[in-house]
Amino acid sequence: AQSVTQLDSQVPVFEEAPVELRCNYSSSVSVYLFWYVQYPNQGLQLLLKYLSGSTLVKGINGFEAEFNKSQTSFHLRKPSVHISDTAEYFCAALNNAGNMLTFGGGTRLMVKP
């Protein structure tokens, strides 16, 4: 079985500051990892994905994440955030069979002016 842990439930940050949202996964087999964003009262939108290859993955809206196998982490980063980045961010892991996506508990990013 796999599990996904997002260590911070809320991350307040000032506009134009850098941010890192932490994600750790637990799995005995290889996993595929994703970050999704949910804006208020909306569905989930894919930010980026790691399937294989380069461990540094770039996504939309200036976000990037780094897959670290030894630390079983997939932290999300952005060098300079905007007010519009305020949203809920979810880390997720897809099992090998490709039919079950397990989500972390979510991190609310609050960008302040």
Added chain:
Amino acid sequence: DTAVSQTPKYLVTQMGNDKSIKCEQNLGHDTMYWYKQDSKKFLKIMFSYNNKELIINETVPNRFSPKSPDKAHLNLHINSLELGDSAVYFCASSHANSPLHFGNGTRLTVT
């Protein structure tokens, strides 16, 4: 040209009623899902269908019955609604080992 569309967007109903939520995807994906998001934003898978066959059923009460008439549709029927069923329900679809595409959700409120 919405990829994953679910209806209705909002559903308010009384305890004990039976209701359905519909989902359709036009992406040609072979796997569809229902997820439940509770008031604390936690997302949990309910069902997964592959080519109209049930693959995953995650300890969901029997009152919830998914139905997949074809690969492009996965509807969710709920009998005898309870207060605890209030949540946002998301439909999603995917192709093998690819990211899930989500609908915009159905906010169910049981009074």
